[in-house]
Amino acid sequence: MRSITFSYVPPLEDLKGDVEHFRIAEYAGSEGTAIKVCPNGLPGLVFQHHNGDSAIKCIVTNSGRIVHLPTLFLHGQITELAVMNFKSGSYLSVQAVLKPHALKTLFGMDASILTNANRWYPDFSGEELNAQLVNDAKSGQECVELLSTFLLAKLRHARPRDLLVEESLSFIHENIKAITVKDLLRHLHISERQYEKRFVQTVGVTPQFYIRVKRFNEAIRLMDTGEYERLSDVAYALNFHDQSHFIRDIKQFSGITPKNISQKVNQFHHDHIGASYQ
Known part of the structure; x- marks a missing residue:
């Protein structure tokens, strides 16, 4: 860019x-x-x-x-x-x-x-x-x-804050490399049905989907650091079930494979807000 x-x-x-x-x-x-x-x-x-x-x-x-x-x-x-x-x-x-x-x-x-x-x-x-x-x-x-x-x-004139959802967002961000919804429910002491309803109303997507998106962005950040020699190392660092799940999420959210992202180094822009490319 x-x-x-x-x-x-x-x-x-x-x-x-x-x-x-x-x-x-x-x-x-x-x-x-x-x-x-x-x-x-x-x-x-x-x-x-x-x-x-x-x-x-x-x-x-x-x-x-x-x-x-x-x-x-x-x-x-x-x-x-x-x-x-x-x-x-x-x-x-x-x-x-x-x-x-x-x-x-x-x-x-x-x-x-x-x-x-x-x-x-x-x-x-x-x-x-x-x-x-x-x-x-x-x-x-x-x-x-x-x-x-x-x-x-x-x-x-702000509306009342849902402090539980905001706490869960912080918990997700702090533990993005390994967090699961089950971890959140144990941390928050709340039922999954009640939590998901409040999360969707406040954030717009389910907590499961939100975690996938934030983990994808963390994967792009780690790939951008150059600290990992292999893509499988990035997948392992973020506790993906396997490399196929890692490749699936990268391709779904970016439109290209992890390997191709490294080949688009001059077109890909990643910062603390998100990722984009021309």
Whole structure:
């Protein structure tokens, strides 16, 4: 992704409970681009434009195609590889990468409704914010400041937090190399049926699926370190049942095999938020 420059801005202290980072992407070329985005377990609030109009032509997944996206939209969990097709010309994209639970706490939404879907800015009272971003913001940093002010206002009217689900998310992240749902249930002292219902409403996917996605992203991170000579070593480090399960998940979420990922080293972009490639 040499043609696209990325920069990251940490959230304000008050937003750290609900926002991971702000990611600014700037493209200065003239040709249209297609970026393949892998699932990462994180929803987001996205502003993107070229001269005040949406820079995205369409988003394509195995399940369908999304067209006519607005300059500002909110998206939920993505469960499959998504290809974002951008129009010709330069563009700016600024994303508030949200914590997995933030759709419920900040926006009062059942997160499962937004899985593999999005909401336009009028649906979450973002009309004024969109106008400010389009008309007033002169840089990615100014976009971040406007998005932060908007999210702080949401935070002041935040819904009650599901602290048990948030605790389980932390437990998953801390133990991603070996965690199972059974481990979670023992740790939380809760029935599987009750826990899964609360998790899906708060996060948007089942805990089993969320663990698979986070383990996939950890696998990409480990492969990117160069510390492992063989792919089987990565699979072993993450306690996959066998290498076939490892290859299946990598291919399902990235669209390519682990071996091919190493061959796309100049096209593959991985950071603390997720993985994507052109």
